[in-house]
Amino acid sequence: MKPKKWFVTAILIVTFGLIAVGCGGAVTPTTAPTAVPEPTKPSAPTLTPEPTKPSAPVATPAPQVASNSAPVIFEQVEDRLKLWQAQIPPEYAGKTNPYPLGDASAVSAGESIFNDKHCAACHGGELEGDGEFSQVLDPKPINLTDPVLMSLPFVTDTYLFWRIGEGGSQPPFFSAMPIWKMKLSEPERWQLVTFIRSRTVKEVAENEEEENQAAIAVIEKVGCFACHRLGSRGGKIGPEWDGIGTRAATRIPGMTAEEYIRQSILDPGAFAPPGFEDKAQLMPSSLGEKLTAEELDLIVEFLLRQK
Ligand code: HEC
Numbered sequence: 654m655k656p657k658k659w660f661v662t663a664i665l666i667v668t669f670g671l672i673a674v675g676c677g678g679a680v681t682p683t684t685a686p687t688a689v690p691e692p693t694k695p696s697a698p699t700l701t702p703e704p705t706k707p708s709a710p711v712a713t714p715a716p717q718v719a720s721n722s723a724p725v726i727f728e729q730v731e732d733r734l735k736l737w738q739a740q741i742p743p744e745y746a747g748k749t750n751p752y753p754l755g756d757a758s759a760v761s762a763g764e765s766i767f768n769d770k771h772c773a774a775c776h777g778g779e780l781e782g783d784g785e786f787s788q789v790l791d792p793k794p795i796n797l798t799d800p801v802l803m804s805l806p807f808v809t810d811t812y813l814f815w816r817i818g819e820g821g822s823q824p825p826f827f828s829a830m831p832i833w834k835m836k837l838s839e840p841e842r843w844q845l846v847t848f849i850r851s852r853t854v855k856e857v858a859e860n861e862e863e864e865n866q867a868a869i870a871v872i873e874k875v876g877c878f879a880c881h882r883l884g885s886r887g888g889k890i891g892p893e894w895d896g897i898g899t900r901a902a903t904r905i906p907g908m909t910a911e912e913y914i915r916q917s918i919l920d921p922g923a924f925a926p927p928g929f930e931d932k933a934q935l936m937p938s939s940l941g942e943k944l945t946a947e948e949l950d951l952i953v954e955f956l957l958r959q960k
């Protein structure tokens with residue numbers, strides 16, 4: 654089982670090295686010898702210790718894992734936290750992404766490179782870490798679209814840029830991730846980072862859209878729109894909600910926007926916003942009891958997003 658896995662991985666890495674070289678256009682005698690050993694060398698140390706070292710238990714769950722489902726991601730996080738905190742080498746540490754988040758031409762350039770270089774073979778077409786080769790990789794690629802993983806404080810653009818440049822060749826990673834710095838220019842590698850980020854942002858936006866809809870459903874159920882206006886819907890008995898996420902932070906000195914909104918719902922009349930000084934008794938005080946804790950959170954988060 655283990656030797657077979659090792660063998661398949663080695664074959665895979667060498668094959669991929671050849672594909673990558675082949676796709677790079679003319680194969681010159683100087684590039685071929687360097688390109689092939691690159692990925693092979695770093696992978697060996699990870700795979701060899703498995704049977705001997707006490708690290709074996711960590712590697713054991715891998716074969717049972719058929720797909721990159723959510724719980725696997727979180728197992729991975731525990732394993733990876735140490736890796737991720739690796740010090741970014743000084744030659745990378747000072748570099749910053751020249752492309753702004755969501756820069757459309759950088760995103761599409763990055764997407765073309767991602768396709769040309771067959772990153773999907775390991776990372777999956779949707780960047781979720783489930784490419785056709787991912788089964789035999791250890792460690793496997795993570796889900797690069799996962800909003801939680803991708804917003805961890807050490808998963809910075811600089812970190813991603815470093816990792817694309819040096820791949821799994823450096824400690825503590827020692828993985829099958831190829832080295833791209835010889836095949837891709839710095840701007841190309843930043844375009845890849847910007848492309849990867851664009852996928853995460855999309856997922857965040859989709860989650861947000863779902864949460865907005867869930868929040869609106871609760872707001873409709875409880876009847877807040879009878880008195881509050883958002884955009885073109887709702888009444889005018891209470892303060893309007895457009896911009897409430899921003900205004901809430903300025904209402905009571907020392908209170909965060911979140912605290913203010915939460916308390917406004919749970920204890921209406923506690924505050925009298927400008928223009929509503931004489932209406933503090935109008936908002937029903939029973940609303941808090943009608944809402945579950947989750948529903949209240951949904952509404953508070955939703956109102957905070959109305960900037
Ligand atoms: C042969 C398989 C393979 C190919 C091809 C490959 N990767 Fe990877 N990549 C991996 C593996 C395995 C990891 C996880 C181990 C690690 O972090 O070193 C990884 C990690 C990464 C990471 C770091 C994410 C983390 O877990 O911290 C980035 C970013 C990345 N790859 C981008 C790319 C891009 C962009 C390409 C194409 C230009 C590419 N990879 C091609 C296997 C591959």
Ligand code: HEC
Nearest residue numbers: 875877880890891892917921922924926929932933935936
């Ligand atoms: C019957 C009318 C009425 C209903 C229904 C109502 N409110 Fe209000 N709301 C008010 C009035 C009037 C005020 C201003 C006076 C006050 O703060 O009590 C207010 C204030 C607020 C504020 C503070 C706004 C600001 O600009 O400072 C928030 C937040 C709020 N309501 C949320 C809600 C939510 C969420 C619901 C539904 C769960 C709701 N309200 C239902 C009338 C209402």
